Amino acid sequence: MTTDNFDWEYNLKLIVAGIASKIGEEFFYACVQYLAQVLQIKYALIAEFLDTDPPQANTLAFWSGEGFGPNFKYNLKGTPCGIVYQKGIRIYPHSIQQLFPEDEDLLTLQAKSYLGIAIVDSHGKNIGHIAALHTKPLKHSYAEQESILKIFAARSAAEIERMSAEKALKKQNIYLQETLKKLKNTQSQLIQAEKMSGLGQMVAGVAHEMNNPVTFISCNLNYVNEYTKDLLDLIHIFQENSPNLPDEVAAKIEEIELDHIEEDFPKLLGSIARGGNRISEIVKSLRIFSRLDEANIKYVDIHAGINSTLLILQARLKNQPFQIEVIKDYGELPLVHCYPSALNQVIMNIINNAIDALETKFSQNKFAEEQPTICIRTEKLENDWIGIYISDNGLGIKEENCSKIFDPFFTTKAVGQGTGLGLSISYQIIVKQHKGRIKCISSPEKGSEFAIEIPI
Numbered sequence: 001m002t003t004d005n006f007d008w009e010y011n012l013k014l015i016v017a018g019i020a021s022k023i024g025e026e027f028f029y030a031c032v033q034y035l036a037q038v039l040q041i042k043y044a045l046i047a048e049f050l051d052t053d054p055p056q057a058n059t060l061a062f063w064s065g066e067g068f069g070p071n072f073k074y075n076l077k078g079t080p081c082g083i084v085y086q087k088g089i090r091i092y093p094h095s096i097q098q099l100f101p102e103d104e105d106l107l108t109l110q111a112k113s114y115l116g117i118a119i120v121d122s123h124g125k126n127i128g129h130i131a132a133l134h135t136k137p138l139k140h141s142y143a144e145q146e147s148i149l150k151i152f153a154a155r156s157a158a159e160i161e162r163m164s165a166e167k168a169l170k171k172q173n174i175y176l177q178e179t180l181k182k183l184k185n186t187q188s189q190l191i192q193a194e195k196m197s198g199l200g201q202m203v204a205g206v207a208h209e210m211n212n213p214v215t216f217i218s219c220n221l222n223y224v225n226e227y228t229k230d231l232l233d234l235i236h237i238f239q240e241n242s243p244n245l246p247d248e249v250a251a252k253i254e255e256i257e258l259d260h261i262e263e264d265f266p267k268l269l270g271s272i273a274r275g276g277n278r279i280s281e282i283v284k285s286l287r288i289f290s291r292l293d294e295a296n297i298k299y300v301d302i303h304a305g306i307n308s309t310l311l312i313l314q315a316r317l318k319n320q321p322f323q324i325e326v327i328k329d330y331g332e333l334p335l336v337h338c339y340p341s342a343l344n345q346v347i348m349n350i351i352n353n354a355i356d357a358l359e360t361k362f363s364q365n366k367f368a369e370e371q372p373t374i375c376i377r378t379e380k381l382e383n384d385w386i387g388i389y390i391s392d393n394g395l396g397i398k399e400e401n402c403s404k405i406f407d408p409f410f411t412t413k414a415v416g417q418g419t420g421l422g423l424s425i426s427y428q429i430i431v432k433q434h435k436g437r438i439k440c441i442s443s444p445e446k447g448s449e450f451a452i453e454i455p456i
Contacts, residue, residue, distance in 0.1 A: 027159050028061035035152055036063045041134035048128040078102030084116035084129045091115045094137035113138045117149040119157045127160055210283050218276045225269050299335035305344045316355050322362050324372045331379035333386055336456050342429045349422040350390045350450045357394025384456045391449035397442035
């Protein structure tokens with residue numbers, strides 16, 4: 001064994017031991033530096049093949065003779081690396097520029113000689129290559145150089161495969177996490193939808209049960225009015241024909257204040273009638289809101305749905321320590337082909353949130369002389385779309401939260417006061433179900449506007 005053989009083998013053992021524990025980017029950088037050292041050449045690189053047309057490679061590490069150069073991408077056509085890609089291993093001991101005149105990188109590096117070997121994975125597929133270039137012709141034994149290249153290629157193949165497997169595992173983990181998140185969101189939305197469906201059925205049932213007694217009261221009020229009139233007429237006739245009433249009868253007339261009864265009873269019946277009509281309106285609004293007696297999708301009057309929602313929310317709008325003014329600015333809208341119950345749910349979610357914002361601002365004494373207000377505006381848009389715009393002059397939403405308000409489970413409310421699902425479900429209903437648009441425009445301390453736009 002010659003001295004050269006001993007030095008090569010000894011250095012190679014040291015280098016293999018030095019890179020054995022390294023992984024990833026650190027391995028590739030160490031590999032090209034040690035490869036240049038053991039082969040006694042200036043340039044060395046490790047690159048992975050890219051599945052492109054024409055074929056390209058992207059360096060994982062590049063030793064420039066005095067340090068590490070930046071990684072770069074290059075075409076394989078007309079280069080010695082392209083031959084390595086096809087043939088597996090190549091050594092050009094001299095005249096490399098003359099053999100590959102199209103490769104401008106050889107001229108830039110002033111390369112005279114070249115060694116290259118393909119990096120092959122466990123399935124026999126070319127996944128990259130190792131290349132070494134020198135500014136002088138090669139002098140050492142080609143057999144030894146091939147052996148060194150094969151050692152580095154085998155270790156590089158193992159590292160590239162390990163990294164690919166790690167990337168695939170991370171990608172799969174990300175996919176599984178996203179799938180789990182979607183499943184959780186879907187589950188929550190299904191639960192919320194089931195609750196809304198149950199609420200709708202309950203509302204429809206209550207409306208149906210209320211409708212019968214209300215109809216009975218309304219119909220019988222006419223008879224009560226007629227009977228009362230007849231009885232009072234009879235008393236008047238009796239008084240006219242019997243001017244000297246018995247003391248007992250006169251005392252009773254005075255006790256019950258007959259004149260007051262005669263004057264107040266029609267007012268009482270009118271009040272009962274108005275109450276009955278009010279209950280009838282509530283029943284009608286409950287039926288419109290629930291929409292359980294209608295098909296899933298149909299042409300409806302959007303304004304009727306908004307009005308029914310406002311009527312249901314009257315308790316929150318009026319029974320406050322402050323009065324919320326509701327301004328309705330309705331445009332001329334055609335009937336809209338939509339899912340009425342789902343759309344009513346969106347409107348209720350947004351108005352409820354507006355009331356919450358107004359309550360919070362009022363509790364912080366930030367209204368001064370300003371009137372708490374919710375404005376609902378509708379208009380027909382171009383290209384057969386309609387817009388519903390619901391605004392308030394509450395606290396508004398911070399800029400950093402505007403982009404997250406439609407995310408599932410995101411809420412700015414205190415713990416226990418919000419699930420973070422209302423606006424997320426509203427987004428699904430408008431964007432996914434109705435192929436529309438929904439966005440929020442907010443100014444902190446001044447209020448928010450939700451814009452709902454859907455095709456007719």
